[in-house]
Amino acid sequence: MFDNLxxxxxxxxxxxxxxxxxxxxxxxxxxxxYGVLRLINFAHSEIFMIGTMASAFVVMTLGITQPLTGxxxxxxxxxxxLAGGAASAGSAMLLERIAYRxxxxxxxxxxxxLISAIGASLFLQELFALLIIPHVFNRPQQxxxxxxVARIMDKxxxxxxxxxxxxxxxxxxxxxxxxxxxxxDLLVNRTKIGRGIRATSQDPQTAVLMGVDIDKIVRVTFLIxxxxxxxxxxxxxxxFEVTKFSIGFLLGIKAFTAAVLGGIGNLxxxxxxxxxxxxxxxxxxAVFGSGWKDVIAFxxxxxxxxxxxxxxxxESLQQARA
Amino acid sequence: xxxxxxxxxxRNAVGAFIENVRDRWATAPGWQRWTVYIxxxxxxxxxxSDSIGQxxxxxxxxxxxxxxxxxxxxxxxxxxxxxxxxxxxxxxxxVAFFAIGGYTMAMFGTKLGLNFWEILxxxxxxxxxxxxxxxxxxxxxxGDYLAxxxxxxxxxxRQTAENTDSIGGPRGIAGIPHPPxxxxxxxxxxxxxxxxxxxxxPYYYLLVVVATAIIIFVKRWEKSRVxxxxxxxxxxxxxxxxxxxxxxxxxLLAFAIGASIGGAMGVVWAGKTISINPNDFLFMxxxxxLAAVVLxxxxxxxxxxxxxFLVAWLPERFRGLSEYRILVFGAALVALMIFRPEGxxxxxxxxxxxxxxxxxxxxMGAEVPGPETQAAAEGAAK
Numbered sequence: 001m002f003d004n005l006x007x008x009x010x011x012x013x014x015x016x017x018x019x020x021x022x023x024x025x026x027x028x029x030x031x032x033x034y035g036v037l038r039l040i041n042f043a044h045s046e047i048f049m050i051g052t053m054a055s056a057f058v059v060m061t062l063g064i065t066q067p068l069t070g071x072x073x074x075x076x077x078x079x080x081x082l083a084g085g086a087a088s089a090g091s092a093m094l095l096e097r098i099a100y101r102x103x104x105x106x107x108x109x110x111x112x113x114l115i116s117a118i119g120a121s122l123f124l125q126e127l128f129a130l131l132i133i134p135h136v137f138n139r140p141q142q143x144x145x146x147x148x149v150a151r152i153m154d155k156x157x158x159x160x161x162x163x164x165x166x167x168x169x170x171x172x173x174x175x176x177x178x179x180x181x182x183x184x185d186l187l188v189n190r191t192k193i194g195r196g197i198r199a200t201s202q203d204p205q206t207a208v209l210m211g212v213d214i215d216k217i218v219r220v221t222f223l224i225x226x227x228x229x230x231x232x233x234x235x236x237x238x239x240f241e242v243t244k245f246s247i248g249f250l251l252g253i254k255a256f257t258a259a260v261l262g263g264i265g266n267l268x269x270x271x272x273x274x275x276x277x278x279x280x281x282x283x284x285x286a287v288f289g290s291g292w293k294d295v296i297a298f299x300x301x302x303x304x305x306x307x308x309x310x311x312x313x314x315e316s317l318q319q320a321r322a
Numbered sequence: 323x324x325x326x327x328x329x330x331x332x333r334n335a336v337g338a339f340i341e342n343v344r345d346r347w348a349t350a351p352g353w354q355r356w357t358v359y360i361x362x363x364x365x366x367x368x369x370x371s372d373s374i375g376q377x378x379x380x381x382x383x384x385x386x387x388x389x390x391x392x393x394x395x396x397x398x399x400x401x402x403x404x405x406x407x408x409x410x411x412x413x414x415x416x417v418a419f420f421a422i423g424g425y426t427m428a429m430f431g432t433k434l435g436l437n438f439w440e441i442l443x444x445x446x447x448x449x450x451x452x453x454x455x456x457x458x459x460x461x462x463x464x465g466d467y468l469a470x471x472x473x474x475x476x477x478x479x480r481q482t483a484e485n486t487d488s489i490g491g492p493r494g495i496a497g498i499p500h501p502p503x504x505x506x507x508x509x510x511x512x513x514x515x516x517x518x519x520x521x522x523x524p525y526y527y528l529l530v531v532v533a534t535a536i537i538i539f540v541k542r543w544e545k546s547r548v549x550x551x552x553x554x555x556x557x558x559x560x561x562x563x564x565x566x567x568x569x570x571x572x573x574l575l576a577f578a579i580g581a582s583i584g585g586a587m588g589v590v591w592a593g594k595t596i597s598i599n600p601n602d603f604l605f606m607x608x609x610x611x612l613a614a615v616v617l618x619x620x621x622x623x624x625x626x627x628x629x630x631f632l633v634a635w636l637p638e639r640f641r642g643l644s645e646y647r648i649l650v651f652g653a654a655l656v657a658l659m660i661f662r663p664e665g666x667x668x669x670x671x672x673x674x675x676x677x678x679x680x681x682x683x684x685x686m687g688a689e690v691p692g693p694e695t696q697a698a699a700e701g702a703a704k
Contacts, residue, residue, distance in 0.1 A: 109663075112659045115657070115659055116656050120656055125648075293478060298474035
């Protein structure tokens with residue numbers, strides 16, 4: 001039973017870390033919105049989906065048929081990340097404006113906001129399945145099916161680690177994800193807007209009295225969360241080269257699991273939780289078979305919430321642990 | 323944009339009429355109420371007639387549509403309403419209990435050869451137990467965590483079914499037996515106890531009887547000490563605990579009752595459909611049922627029935643637009659939460675709770691007190 005895991009421990013570890021980095025990036029969006037608004041942004045999974053779609057659109061528009069090299073590659077990658085980030089950040093802000101702000105202004109319950117989020121999530125999925133994939137991407141048959149994306153870079157082996165080959169793109173994804181998180185960490189801890197975010201998550205009333213513009217802070221929070229999800233979407237396309245209208249659903253729940261695992265509201269926790277979940281999921285798949293992958297992830301969620309509901313690092317966007 | 327107050331002050335003609343009917347109903351003597359109940363029951367029995375069907379469902383067989391989705395959604399919504407509307411717990415994985423009921427019917431019917439009525443009891447017990455098993459460790463969590471854990475549980479149940487070959491794996495189970503028939507009892511030419519393949523009407527009558535029993539059952543709970551405890555928990559859990567309500571116990575009870583209703587419906591449903599597979603139990607169904615509860619007016623049984631009916635019937639009636647129905651449905655959910663968060667036909671108590679604060683569901687953070695957010699300020703002050 002464990003032979004499979006022990007036999008190829010390192011490949012599973014590397015795949016787990018890559019997946020975990022993507023979970024972590026998406027988890028940041030959940031964690032930040034939760035920290036500031038105490039709201040589970042259920043539609044964040046669709047923000048991620050929009051990121052993958054925008055990156056896929058870039059690859060498609062560039063007309064890439066064979067992997068790029070040199071500066072063309074760098075340009076292409078940057079364009080993918082920028083498109084993914086911009087599309088996701090834009091739609092996250094739009095989502096906040098349409099589906100959450102009217103509720104927030106009226107002091108609606110969290111249940112109402114969550115249902116509004118579910119509605120927005122269904123709407124966005126169907127929008128892509130029915131209209132955008134068939135018409136904008138011009139792939140009428142693939143509205144509800146998996147859509148393949150051309151390979152943008154050669155996936156050469158960079159080095160081997162304990163018998164596992166580590167590819168260029170994997171290193172790139174991992175470094176990019178960690179880099180984004182470090183930048184965010186600095187932003188939240190070192191800048192004025194970051195201080196505003198921390199103040200709002202700590203005590204909105206007092207923050208207002210201290211001159212923090214709450215609406216702006218909420219907008220920025222959604223913008224940053226969306227940006228991270230968009231970058232995650234671009235990296236996802238780079239790694240897996242497929243997307244789908246419902247790609248966000250499972251990944252979103254798992255990213256949320258990662259956020260809870262690390263301690264929701266805690267930015268470093270999101271990274272840690274993401275990596276942890278990615279590893280557990282891959283090891284679990286190695287032991288029990290890949291069909292059980294998602295079951296393992298959800299079981300972990302239930303167990304964590306039962307025994308340590310504040311997560312590994314605790315809930316603390318407030319305490320500047322960020 | 324003080325929507326709450328403007329809505330309640332500027333009541334339109336329809337609203338005034340409904341309020342009037344409600345006042346009348348609240349003071350009506352017992353015999354009048356019973357007349358209405360019996361009339362409603364008779365109407366429910368007469369519904370599958372062809373003349374109604376021609377208008378209600380021109381594209382597919384009306385009696386089948388009445389059984390699934392309409393009747394099924396109605397019962398599931400009543401069950402979920404106990405959890406969401408009465409106890410105020412958000413369950414996003416309700417479909418899991420429906421699945422457990424369905425699989426119980428399929429397994430015990432095909433492998434052990436038990437009959438439908440025996441399995442109905444087993445199914446109800448099994449789903450109630452699974453409700454307790456899920457609720458036991460998780461009901462102490464905060465409301466929105468509970469939502470995600472239940473969502474995870476729904477997926478765990480479905481994927482476990484998909485990965486376990488002894489219960490059919492992704493192909494599911496076929497050849498599920500029908501309920502035992504009693505032939506020869508005919509009313510208006512319908513063999514009302516003949517559970518065959520062709521005529522869906524006997525199943526619909528069975529469903530009406532089950533639904534009626536469940537409604538009576540739920541209504542009795544609601545008016546008892548238990549119902550008052552649920553209302554107290556929903557409105558303010560801490561206050562309820564301080565006043566001596568064992569909140570955890572009552573939340574668990576709500577969960578178990580909701581689960582057993584879902585399980586019962588699963589058994590009845592599987593008794594008609596012949597074969598089931600894991601894809602019958604997607605998250606979408608949980609979301610749809612939740613939407614039905616919220617759309618109709620959570621906490622109010624007539625409202626919930628209306629909501630479930632609309633959510634099930636509209637897509638069937640407007641088949642031509644069915645491709646876009648989830649798109650419209652999603653947008654409608656957002657709009658509903660913005661403009662009428664209490665639902666179409668809310669219970670008066672619930673409406674008052676929502677008008678005054680957040681209905682005990684806790685408010686979002688980052689609300690700024692001000693003229694526009696009176697409710698939020700009060701909610702935050704708690």
